[in-house]
Amino acid sequence: MPTPPAPLWFGGDHNPEQWPEETLAEDLELMRRAGVTLVTVGVFSWSLLEPREGEYDFGWLDRVMDRLHGAGIRVSLATPTASPPPWFTLAHPDAMPVGAEGTRLVHGSRDTYDVCAPAYRQASVRITRALAERYGDHPALALWHVHNEYGTWTWSDHCARAFRDWLRRRHDTLEELNRAWTTAFWGQHYSAWEQVLPPRATQYLANPAHVLDFRRFLSDEMLDHFLDQRDVLRARTPDVPVTTNLAFGDWVPVDQWRWAEHVDLVAIDDYPDRPGGSGDEQTAFAADLARSWADRVPAGGRPWLLMEQAAGVVYTGGLTRPKAPGEIARHSLSHVARGSHGAMFFQWRASRGGAEQWYSGMVPHAGPESRIFREICELGEVLGRLAEVRDADVLADAAVVWDPESWWAMGAASLPSKDLDYLEAVRQAHRVLWRSGRTVDFVRPDRDLPQVPLLVVPSLYLLSDRAAERLARWTEDGGTLVVTYMSGIADPTGTVRTGGYPGALRDLLGIRVEEMYPMAPGETVGMDVGMVREEVSRWSEHVHLTGAEAVARYAGGPLDGFPGVTRRRHGAGEAWYVSAHLNDRGLGRVITEAAGAGAFPEEDLDVVRRVGPEGVWVFLTNHGRHAQRIDPARLGLGPGSVDLLSGTPAEGLRLPGGGVAVLRGHPLTS
């Protein structure tokens, strides 16, 4: 097995099986022009590899692998289990997913499988083993890419059985489950395990603790499916890393912290849905998450890779919007800046048919004579010059807690407001830090806390006693903690902590919240932060001080004059509380003040520092519209640093709107 080569990975999903034979030759020539180093092959190829149960046809894939190898391109070889073949449905109807209302799906799209069905689990292992046998020694093989974007839910009987097994492990006894789920409410007490079902269609509101455990179960069950395959692959090729590409969205029941412990490389797919600066922020958010997932596991960090992004367009949900000139490179380099081992795309060549025939490709429908392919080639060239940065560390200035379980818990149907939005709360915390030029690490709430001066905890709905203690200790040791509304509300089962919000954090924060005042869409009140009146929408709270002091107060509305932001000294640190959904500028000002960093700068400059044995690198992205003059000294760089992209000295560099620079140099000795 070759060790992974030094260059950054650059390429995309490659599906020559969708094209005439002669297209492959053109592909290889274009890949050479673009500087492609890695392609993903075979993601949905099961029905071609095994056209009938037990009959394999590897000929076409052999040719693809050999030709790619001949062209010097490495392969991320996928197991095709995300799309069982049509024959599989007919042979194993019980292995199709079943909806909450009992609808059993059939093939006709992708991802149509019941992850709990024994027949599917066995078939997955069989095709994985066959691939491992066939290609384990192939010289093009660089990476195993298991499955694709795990995320198919099912409420089947197979799932019911597996869910109960999982619940027995989590809750030990049925009485413990009854307690954790508060089944005394609405007469849901279970008197035997077989009465416990997935949260199927029922007359009225579901039990939120039931739903929360179901999401946890789905994450673990899918992880089991991944591990089945990983173990087969590791046994055959111990030196080839195994990964799977994680999708991101409310529909994905994957706890990335737990999954990251089991992959050799954290791979993500990233599809920002906004153009311009907002898309830049979304990109930075995704990359910071991925790096954090990769780093924050007990056994130490591992590499991560942007496995999919759109080539030519931004998908906004309603329409595809062409990326502006330079946007392809800017997004890709934002990931590389944050530690990605490259920049991969879905897909190499835009498809002519199928459900995604209007998805973009590195080679668009218009062909290589196109702006997109020209920008792809330029990006390939730039990435070729950045290999040296691959293993350098990323230095963070602040941290934000990320907790998928709180996200899931806040997806319940009956919170005090439909407008509570965990993801937006986390995004906002990240956004205001990013806008102020900081690099953000995400941290998981159930592990050691980071060595940064500032930790923001947005709407951490679920909080264990131990995690609360850890936050207190971290603050005591000198950290600045900023907690926002709806944190510490419930224990990990989702049971509300009584006696005043925010439950587990009352003492640390020195406050007691008596009532919540959610606000209707369009409704606002003021919040006086320093001399400036900021705007509150969606959420406010009636806060009592029990040791903290008020830093900002509500202005107007039923809470006029009451504390809105509070601060309490705790040991060598400070614990802040933000009781309202502030506008970005308001939250930015609070965080800036908490960090003791003067006014909230909105610099439109994304700055990421990397450091390695041989030097430091500063990635600069101007996500505004106006050019900015760069001062290397202010960035902590000593004289003589250069921009790797333009090849010019950093001193006096003028970065145009939308532009990127990568300064290499040495730290200023102060």
Place this chain on the structure above:
Amino acid sequence: MPTPPAPLWFGGDHNPEQWPEETLAEDLELMRRAGVTLVTVGVFSWSLLEPREGEYDFGWLDRVMDRLHGAGIRVSLATPTASPPPWFTLAHPDAMPVGAEGTRLVHGSRDTYDVCAPAYRQASVRITRALAERYGDHPALALWHVHNEYGTWTWSDHCARAFRDWLRRRHDTLEELNRAWTTAFWGQHYSAWEQVLPPRATQYLANPAHVLDFRRFLSDEMLDHFLDQRDVLRARTPDVPVTTNLAFGDWVPVDQWRWAEHVDLVAIDDYPDRPGGSGDEQTAFAADLARSWADRVPAGGRPWLLMEQAAGVVYTGGLTRPKAPGEIARHSLSHVARGSHGAMFFQWRASRGGAEQWYSGMVPHAGPESRIFREICELGEVLGRLAEVRDADVLADAAVVWDPESWWAMGAASLPSKDLDYLEAVRQAHRVLWRSGRTVDFVRPDRDLPQVPLLVVPSLYLLSDRAAERLARWTEDGGTLVVTYMSGIADPTGTVRTGGYPGALRDLLGIRVEEMYPMAPGETVGMDVGMVREEVSRWSEHVHLTGAEAVARYAGGPLDGFPGVTRRRHGAGEAWYVSAHLNDRGLGRVITEAAGAGAFPEEDLDVVRRVGPEGVWVFLTNHGRHAQRIDPARLGLGPGSVDLLSGTPAEGLRLPGGGVAVLRGHPLTS
């Protein structure tokens, strides 16, 4: 059996089974502080009382009953049939409700049962009998509370069979059903009873007569389920009143007039969804309905009780909004003013878990050290002073027809406008009367009409010949009748009366409507009412005068200059017709003019007069924002009356915005 005690009922749903053992002691102490007199126990306790089929565990409930009794608190003991236990689903899958599309639901929420299923009906009677046996002699028992908020629909085969049985009773012969449903339209003629099904999923629009009869059937079938239990309870405890708490909404197929004939006490749940004055109006509407349901039954009136309301918040659908200071008392007293025998809440203690963990309680999550609990204690104290008013009569100034069947009929998919809204038409009639300081009785269209000078008939879509005659006679005898658009349109089967609208009321009103002119959202025309131009939206009609005179005319639009409001003398009375959906002020002006009462006053003062053998009481609620000075003489009170709440003389009383007073005195002798 003790006779019900004199005090007003005050308390809420009490669920100690959801809490640790020690919470009960705290509950009793807090109930004592709050002056609680009654709690509802056991609403959803089936799975705890009968954890396995036929195995009962009453120990915990024995303790709760005994402890409450020891604390001097009476119990409204619920039968738990609204939530069959999880084991029941597995034992009787055919007793789960089935949706119109064939989806069979399972446990996991509440209310998941098929009211037509024999197994469910039998199990309901069994657990009811077991409770009656166990607690029939318990000294705490004050009231039997059957089930909870009837309202679960089902389209199952059990339901099909029961529906056919009901239809045979209603229509005698199949040919009669064919005629009533106009099955000649779209080829729906039935040639055998077994062809008749519930209105299940079909290709296109359902037959509205079919759907209307199905709603009637569901009401009767649920009533049957109630009567099963009532009869068991009455047999065991003839002196303990039996009730069930009625929910209110489009999804509830309960004809309250018919149900009220069979309960010993009319109980309602009331959840206004708007804050401030609008919520006050919603509260008055619910209370006036409940009193009317309780009074307008053949055998004479019976008591009624507000069984559930929210303690600390208003649920608006999208968010929970804290009640403003004083709002808890104001809503509660609005019910008591209108005859409720008390003010009960859902719930005593806000839950920590379950689907309603964010519903409020008399003891909120924050605990007794809270504004909410303080206001609860103040309310308990006030109610303690109002026991004397309990049995006094409520005097109404006007009446409005309420007809759930017309509501259901106007829920059909294919009326001339999607914006026709029966409930809003009734609410509007009530609202403008309430705003003018009148107390409103509701009346059912198929019984004797009331002894008030003014009767408003809003959008009474279904009207029998007999009911039409009754309206004519009532008018002839000197009443002022105000009928609004879409009344008298159809006979009780929903068949349109041809020859010109409003069908059965053409002669009485002296008009003939040739065409309807519904209006699009945002579209308006004028209506000249006296010298003032009011606004019409949603609905207008082309009216011909055939004996009536025009009182107001359309201004603008295709009906410019045509009659909009008409009046016809009939015997000693007058019959008015309002052909359009007027704005509130416009309808108020029309009604005021019809009542001969001068300008339409919007006084922001809710005035309810009560009279008993020992005096008169006037409940005053200022639902505006500005203080009002009260003149007892103008309210018909002689000198010496006092405000029971403040203990001060009524003379010179100044009622602040949102404030309440209860004046006790004697009538002015004029």
Place this chain on the structure above:
Amino acid sequence: MPTPPAPLWFGGDHNPEQWPEETLAEDLELMRRAGVTLVTVGVFSWSLLEPREGEYDFGWLDRVMDRLHGAGIRVSLATPTASPPPWFTLAHPDAMPVGAEGTRLVHGSRDTYDVCAPAYRQASVRITRALAERYGDHPALALWHVHNEYGTWTWSDHCARAFRDWLRRRHDTLEELNRAWTTAFWGQHYSAWEQVLPPRATQYLANPAHVLDFRRFLSDEMLDHFLDQRDVLRARTPDVPVTTNLAFGDWVPVDQWRWAEHVDLVAIDDYPDRPGGSGDEQTAFAADLARSWADRVPAGGRPWLLMEQAAGVVYTGGLTRPKAPGEIARHSLSHVARGSHGAMFFQWRASRGGAEQWYSGMVPHAGPESRIFREICELGEVLGRLAEVRDADVLADAAVVWDPESWWAMGAASLPSKDLDYLEAVRQAHRVLWRSGRTVDFVRPDRDLPQVPLLVVPSLYLLSDRAAERLARWTEDGGTLVVTYMSGIADPTGTVRTGGYPGALRDLLGIRVEEMYPMAPGETVGMDVGMVREEVSRWSEHVHLTGAEAVARYAGGPLDGFPGVTRRRHGAGEAWYVSAHLNDRGLGRVITEAAGAGAFPEEDLDVVRRVGPEGVWVFLTNHGRHAQRIDPARLGLGPGSVDLLSGTPAEGLRLPGGGVAVLRGHPLTS
């Protein structure tokens, strides 16, 4: 068999079976007053004709037929197969339609049948044969009206079998199907025919080629059902024409071009959903389509008839809006102007019950003493005077391509924009031509192109190589071709043509589109057409000139200054391309310029020329609000022409807003 009589057809659906016996006598008297010549009988009468399987009851229908004949009224006799009787559901549950999610529907509405079920197909033929036997010789019989508004989808197992049979015929081999559907994408490769299913519920996006073929299949399968009945009827009554009334909408999977080849008379139902001028345009659009379907079949033209329209109201979806005075006649005459052999209504008498009890009738609920019935009588009188125009040809000035398959293909879930709307693109092309006073023929893309100077091709997504060649040859021969965005994009399987859009038309148009720039709702850019800046919304494209010249350029936005509209000379003709969704005025200006016809006139005058052996007729409709003076010479009429409606000379005629005139005369000899 009598040959069809000379008069225009005038009447409606007649359902005396829904009314008491005595109503029929009144009907006949009112029909006489109105001048009714034809009624449609029996559309949904199956459950009355065959109340039990195999038991027929024709007595009532005999009486209706005889009485109508006695009154001199002809009958369009319907087969009742659109509504199988309730007993049929119970006897053949497998013949009910099944939804994509597996829900099986039941009777309770209309149209509830599985068109692929053998039991339903056989029962349809049986009842048709029974009717043919019974009434084949009846003197009232003028027309067979098969079924009603074909359009019930099904995803059943019967359908799966029939779909596979159809696919075998279309694609020959399974490999050909795999290629056509690009099943290599997402692992959908089929290895046996039985794996192919209808596009049932699946996990994620469906394959658009799969869905497109399914719509084609449904059209053909329903056509088969029609042909079964047509053949039975033709065998019995070779001289009686057979038709079926075509509905129009996205839910109707009927390829009208293919169906028109198999009917003896093209019948449509037309329900414009907008009042006023917009409704006039919708009416003209429907009539132009119907005439074109009737004319453009290989064996030459056939008659067409407006079979259904609403009498008194416009259904807007949300509400029914009364037609303005004169609108009933204006819409009817717009159809007759465009060649309809009459004007029929749904329905004769507004129903009292059933799902459409609020649908209007020629005799409304209010009865004959009504504006509607008076206008119906006036229309009957007018139509009586227009019989002479029945067989005259309609002269078109321009043509527009209509392709239902492109409509279906553009209904796919994953196009570059959700706002792409094929129907609106065709409507817009028709609308701007209509507004300029032109009469429009529609043409099918796979047949000979018309002899008009101007051909507009709006968003013709699917295009075969042969059709592309035909367009090129037509242009070369001197035509002016105007192609709009998203044309020629894909081949008939829906596979995108690569190398630059618009695929098959690149060479003809002399352009190459590199990228699409869809625009978000509310977003606009400018387009400079001549000296005027017009507005672009929804859609724009990055166009390269490869032989064409730019006629208009984008102004603002990312495409600022790039070509927006282009022109290329080709042989004796010109090929234009419109790359953006222009506002109406902008598109009108482009088309006017392409046609070399000076400024774009918005005359508010609908002008249709008819020509026959004995003269010419010009139908004029003033769809604006202001009167217009008519100049017969400008319309090409010589001296002495008269208005058939008013009986006055055409010279000096002043046509009021909303008015209609039918000028008879002879062509000006120039």
